[in-house]
Amino acid sequence: MSATAKPAVEEVKMDVEDAGSAPSEAKQTESGTAVVPPTIAKAGSDAGSETKQEADGSDSEEKLRAVRQIEFYFADSNLPFDKFMWTLHTANPEHWVPVSTVASFKRMRDWQKHGIPWITNALRMSTELEVSEDGTKVRRRTEVQPPKDQFERSIYAKGFGEEEDTETQRKLEDFFDKYGRTNAVRMRRTEDKKFKGSVFVEFADFKSVETFLNATPKPSWNNEELKIMTKEAYCEMKIKEKGLTGKAARLRKQTIQSGKGFNAFREMEEAKKNKDKKGKGKEDEKKEPELFIEFMGSKIRVEPGEEGGSVKDEDVPVAKGASLKFDGAGESTTFDEIKSVLKERFSRAPTLTEDEITFVKEHLKTLGGKDVSWSIPD
Known part of the structure; x- marks a missing residue:
């Protein structure tokens, strides 16, 4: 896919459940919205933070927010599950992606007014991404890895009512941020994009999951207590409601766990299996069929060779x-x-x-x- 293709993030068919930590920008997907991971350390939080920030005050904070958004696009929790981003990532062996393409995404509109050089300078603050020498491309610093324990670190919450305005996503992020660092806050939607009033949230660690589920008083929204449970409990509830058993129940759980959207790891595994099958088929084609003759009640293998082959002396009874x-x-x-x-x-x-x-x-x-x-x- 070329860099000039329309990279509107909402066009990417995926089922994102991952993001970064406490509230920041969000990314709209076909099935929901995911929060951006703030992997950049704030000023003074570590010894190297001063060299990572090129400006003070509001400009510095704004750059951090922009970088967090772009880091989310490249994160393990998003990249292998976002078909459009994965296409960009695999477009060349070095995995460079044009900064101009990423900057044109819908969720980058707050920073587009500053121009590409401003965004490039912001990216140089990142500890997760690196910018090319000419400042036109960006890529991950590490190889993509399958996220671990996503399902176990995820919860289900219901009772948020209707989507009041465009700030609902950010309000939800702020809400869950009170209980611990999150990797994803995904608003669940119907086929026609209407908010269901429920969310799946992936916390960054199990401690945050326990803090949320055991909070006193119980989590509430607009003074109404929320219905909350682990994502696994939600899965079991749906299986029971639908009366599923055996294989059907297992498939339902697998669907909820892995989602129906694009999965680069699954695609690569299927490609490998197909390649192995083709390779095995070619090997089988190269093998000549074995030939045997019956002699004195014994089956003797004919060894391939000139003039129809031969038999081994020791095989002849x-x-x-x-x-x-x-x-x-x-x-x-x-x-x-x-x-x-x-x-x-x-x-x-x-x-x-x-x-x-x-x-x-x-x-x-x-x-x-x-x-x-x-x-x-x-």
């Missing part, structure tokens, strides 16, 4: 008491050379006596122009 073995024959030996001498004496397969063995030795002293020795095979 012998009739005890009715077989003789010869060694030293010339390469020009033919079956007729043996048959013409023995056919009158042996009209059928005999049980060899000492006299008959002596007859063979005396009448077939050479084969193919060379002396041969006769013996009884083991």
